[in-house]
Amino acid sequence: MLDLIAALIQTRALRLAPPGQVFWYTSGTVGPYYIDTHYLCGGQARAEELLGFIDAEKGTGSAFPCGSGNGWRRPALSTRSTGG
Numbered sequence: 001m002l003d004l005i006a007a008l009i010q011t012r013a014l015r016l017a018p019p020g021q022v023f024w025y026t027s028g029t030v031g032p033y034y035i036d037t038h039y040l041c042g043g044q045a046r047a048e049e050l051l052g053f054i055d056a057e058k059g060t061g062s063a064f065p066c067g068s069g070n071g072w073r074r075p076a077l078s079t080r081s082t083g084g
Helices: 002-010 037-041 044-057
Strands: 014-016 033-035
Touching: 037 044
Parallel strands: none
Antiparallel strands: 014 033
């Protein structure tokens, strides 16, 4: 557990809201902290490098295992009810 806490602090992934402010989460709820999980891959600079690569290559499909250029297809999500 200490390794995780150290990584959150060292990579600056853990963000605390300023006093009197909150973070809005995509779920529509609010909270006092936010974790930039992509920073855990080696810090802010490394994460931004990775995100830049993804942005540059996202249209080609050839650089990603689930891209359209290599014949691999993600299975369709089922919309069927599981019963109940």
